[in-house]
Amino acid sequence: MYIPPHFAEIRPQILHDLIDQHPLGILITHGAGGLDANHIPFHLLRDQGTLGSLTCHVARSNPVWQQLATGDEVLVVFRAAEAYVSPNWYPSKHETHRQVPTWNYAVVHAHGRVTLRDDERFLRHNLAFLTKRHEAAQPVPWKMGDAPRDYLDAMLKAIVGLEIQITRLEGKFKLSQNKEARDIHSAGEALCDQGDSALGAAMIAVAAGKAQEAG
Template sequence: MYMPQAFEQKDPDLVFGLMSSLGVATAVSNGPEGMIASHVPVEIDREGGAKGIIRCHFAKPNLQPALIAEGAEVLFIFQGPLAYVTPAWYPTKAETGKVVPTLNFAVVHAYGTGRAVEDPIAMRRHLTALTDHFEAEFPEPWKVSDAPDEYIDRMMKGITVVEVSLTRLEGKWKLSQNRSEGDRRGVTEGYRTEGRADMQALMEDFALGGRQG
């Protein structure tokens, strides 16, 4: 990923935090006819392996997990908040007119190699972790144990679980850090006006003298 120094995010807490909060990623790897990509739910195990582990699952007919299990490198793309920046938000527009539109965003690229998980107990543990993550926001969370065991066992036969040991992580928080303070404040106010509280918070944290990448 192209990485200007001003946008590089090195804080592992923030990088893993974004990955964990999303719970989904795009898995990209080489296939027999070129690049192949799948959109998968992911379980993040920050303490596993040397640099962390990602567990995910694919529909059984999908060819990608077999390729990953054979040692093909896989890239997981975690797309966090993303929003347009209009030049109208920059004070520089009125001063010089030398401005153009852009996008601001937070994204993580996670690389690694994997293996297939065939142990039914490990598979169920993975599905339980995913379910607990996504159900946490509900007042009465559904649990895997709420369904009959034989039904869950039958459903597991339709998926392939993959465990990927991470080898490299890249975090990019592009939040107008290369603009003047006045322009950064203009963008922050623009997001506030547009109701983009997520982008406003990121701007306040990383582009207005708060946290650093």
């Protein structure tokens, strides 16, 4: 991924936070059938290894796991907020007209090596983590014990687990850091006004930090 220095985010905690908050990743593999991309919810284990690990499961009928071997390199892409940015939102544009449109976003690329996990203990553990995390906000959280045992056993036999040891994390947080603080702030406010509040708030924070640095 092309990352100009001013857009680079290298702090593991910040990159892990993005993965946690946006767990639907794109698993990119290169097997015998060529390049493949699958959209999968992941569970991040921050403390496993130097950079953490990712776990997930796929349908047994999905050929991706059959085209992989333990130890293969894979890439998982996680994306947070994104939005178009109009040059009209920059005060400097109205003074010099020397601005162009752009697109801002925050993404993390997690490179790693995969291990195929077809054991029931791993699958149950992974499903329990995912369920507990994503059911937590429900008025009456669903749990695996709510399903009949024979039904759940059949569902477990229909999936295969993947465990990815992260070997490299790349973060690109493109928040107009290459602009003046006033331009970043103004564009961030415009994004908030149109409903892109997460990205807008991040840009406003960047503008505040840049203004503080300028003294």
